[in-house]
Structure formats: structure tokens, C-alpha cells
């Protein structure tokens with residue numbers, strides 16, 4: 001039997017996988033400060049969860065989540081692949097799972113935000129920066 005892992009797609013996380021997600025977040029500049037208890041709440045409050053794990057060990061190696069109103073918008077957040085499993089197509093497999101999910105088929109627009117370097121990557125799935133001139137705005141809560 002090959003030592004190379006086989007992967008399975010999951011739509012909920014076990015408690016060890018939530019801890020592994022916290023580790024994935026800790027390794028990225030945009031999510032490094034997230035606390036484990038907040039990651040637990042984030043999971044509870046995100047209706048659509050997409051994970052990929054090693055079929056044997058069940059280790060979580062890739063993750064994304066979607067917030068949606070079910071009709072107009074579906075926002076894809078936190079697309080992340082473990083560093084030792086990048087460039088194997090797992091990020092693409094996650095995006096395929098998101099876009100094909102039966103619960104999201106009625107939604108008119110999928111959206112995400114990313115660094116400019118990743119624009120060509122997401123363009124492969126039909127995402128475009130042509131969004132009618134709108135810009136992302138943000139207010140830090142409490143300021």
C-alpha cells in the first residue's frame with residue numbers, strides 16, 4: 001500500500017480537526033491571531049464548511065467556509081491548504097466543492113477577497129475583478 005495519503009472531503013469538523021484548523025490559521029499572516037475558542041465559534045456560526053482530510057489519519061489539510069443568504073450572495077472565506085500539501089490541487093478541489101454544493105446552487109453570486117497575486121488562480125473558476133467599480137470597505141468594530 002502506498003504511503004501517499006488519500007484525501008476525503010468533509011462538511012463538518014471533529015474536535016481534533018477544529019484544533020488542526022486553528023493550527024492552519026496560526027500559520028497565515030491574516031489569521032495568525034485567531035484564538036481557539038473563537039475558531040470554535042466561527043465553525044458553529046458558519047453554515048457551510050468545507051474540509052479535506054487524510055482518509056486514514058483524518059488530519060485536516062485544507063479548509064474553506066461560506067457565509068450566504070441562500071439567494072443573492074455567497075461569500076467564500078478562509079481558503080487554506082496546509083503548507084506541506086500545497087500545489088496538489090487541494091485548493092482547487094475545495095473550490096470545486098463550494099461551487100458544486102447543492103445548498104448553494106440557487107445563489108446568484110459567489111464572492112471572495114484575496115491578494116492580487118491570487119487573482120489568476122481564482123480566475124480559473126470564473127471569478128473576476130470586474131465588479132462594477134465597487135471597493136471593499138471596512139470598519140473596525142468599536143472605533
Ligand SMILES: CC(C)(COP(=O)(O)OP(=O)(O)OC[C@H]1O[C@@H](n2cnc3c(N)ncnc32)[C@H](O)[C@@H]1OP(=O)(O)O)[C@@H](O)C(=O)NCCC(=O)NCCS
Pocket residue numbers: 028078079080081082085086087088089090091092093113114115117118121
Ligand atoms: C492559495 C492556496 C489555497 C492554493 O491552494 P493549493 O492547494 O496549493 O493550490 P492548487 O494545488 O489548487 O493550485 C496550485 C496553483 O495555485 C498557484 N498558487 C498557489 N498559491 C499561490 C499564491 N500565493 N500566489 C499565486 N499563485 C499561487 C500555484 O502557483 C499553482 O499554479 P499552477 O497550477 O499554475 O502550477 C494555498 O496556497 C494556501 O493555502 N495559501 C495560504 C492561504 C491563503 O493565502 N489563502 C488564500 C486566501 S484568499
